[in-house]
Amino acid sequence: MRIGVITFPGTLDDVDAIRAVRYAGAEPVALWHGDHDLAGVDAVVVPGGFSYGDYLRAGAIASLAPIMTEVKAAAAGGMPVLGICNGFQILCEAGLLPGALVRNAGLHFLCRDQRLRVESTDTAWTGAATAGQEIVVPLKSGEGRFVADAETVARLEGEGRVVFRYLGGNPNGALADIAGVASADGRVVGLMPHPEHAIDPLTGPSDDGLVLFTSVLGAAVGS
Amino acid sequence: MARVVVDVMPKPEILDVQGQAVTRALGRIGVAGVAEVRQGKHFELDVDDSVDDETLHRIAGELLANPVIEDWVVRRTSETVQP
Numbered sequence: 001m002r003i004g005v006i007t008f009p010g011t012l013d014d015v016d017a018i019r020a021v022r023y024a025g026a027e028p029v030a031l032w033h034g035d036h037d038l039a040g041v042d043a044v045v046v047p048g049g050f051s052y053g054d055y056l057r058a059g060a061i062a063s064l065a066p067i068m069t070e071v072k073a074a075a076a077g078g079m080p081v082l083g084i085c086n087g088f089q090i091l092c093e094a095g096l097l098p099g100a101l102v103r104n105a106g107l108h109f110l111c112r113d114q115r116l117r118v119e120s121t122d123t124a125w126t127g128a129a130t131a132g133q134e135i136v137v138p139l140k141s142g143e144g145r146f147v148a149d150a151e152t153v154a155r156l157e158g159e160g161r162v163v164f165r166y167l168g169g170n171p172n173g174a175l176a177d178i179a180g181v182a183s184a185d186g187r188v189v190g191l192m193p194h195p196e197h198a199i200d201p202l203t204g205p206s207d208d209g210l211v212l213f214t215s216v217l218g219a220a221v222g223s
Numbered sequence: 224m225a226r227v228v229v230d231v232m233p234k235p236e237i238l239d240v241q242g243q244a245v246t247r248a249l250g251r252i253g254v255a256g257v258a259e260v261r262q263g264k265h266f267e268l269d270v271d272d273s274v275d276d277e278t279l280h281r282i283a284g285e286l287l288a289n290p291v292i293e294d295w296v297v298r299r300t301s302e303t304v305q306p
Contacts (some may be wrong), residue, residue: 102292
């Protein structure tokens with residue numbers, strides 16, 4: 001399986017995402033923000049960082065990059081897409097995921113190991129996890145507070161589209177402790193914490209994050 | 224060229240933590256009586272006559288503001304700008 005990892009100007013975590021893809025047993029493919037071509041990949045990771053300097057709003061400019069036209073079309077056709085941190089912000093700005101990410105309630109940039117609960121295994125990126133599984137992965141963000149209108153949150157909860165929830169206290173004021181959500185078809189997932197930084201205990205707090213990248217191996221395009 | 228102003232503000236139901244921080248700082252410079260500050264963004268666009276109101280609202284709604292969390296107002300000023 002070939003998994004594309006997009007680099008925008010200001011992306012920081014593309015190399016770790018590529019490494020995570022390789023650890024999971026897939027072939028990573030580097031994609032460039034200015035490209036109009038997904039190079040025939042089977043899934044896409046939109047990694048973290050500060051795309052285009054996060055000018056205007058986090059992820060707003062990147063959501064309009066040429067390659068995002070291709071990502072939106074591929075997602076509509078069922079291709080698995082994972083957005084991590086800035087990637088989550090980009091997917092929300094692009095309309096691929098509901099809601100928005102705004103400044104942390106405490107105004108501080110947070111950098112810590114964060115416990116999460118996997119709330120849904122019915123997505124392309126969590127199929128190999130167990131429901132209710134607790135994982136520990138790094139969280140590092142200043143604009144990580146998930147917000148949406150009440151109707152949207154009720155729909156996400158009702159449809160089982162809250163994929164990850166913060167445990168051990170809400171770090172940023174996110175509504176309903178939401179750390180990650182999925183699209184209606186479960187193919188597109190976004191989360192603020194960084195599973196790609198927790199794939200090997202040598203370099204992270206755990207290898208708990210690897211399960212996202214192994215999950216997608218079993219979620220072929222269009223299945 | 225005419226000048227157009229777009230003001231973008233967080234929706235009332237969105238907790239504006241930046242505005243709250245400013246409100247708290249007012250006390251530190253000795254100002255009392257300001258109940259609330261909300262912080263938004265102010266854009267100035269110099270546009271030629273071919274840019275109609277529909278396009279301006281598209282610019283505001285698709286790029287300058289995020290309709291999930293922000294409201295916006297588009298205003299044409301009487302100011303003319305030399306190109």
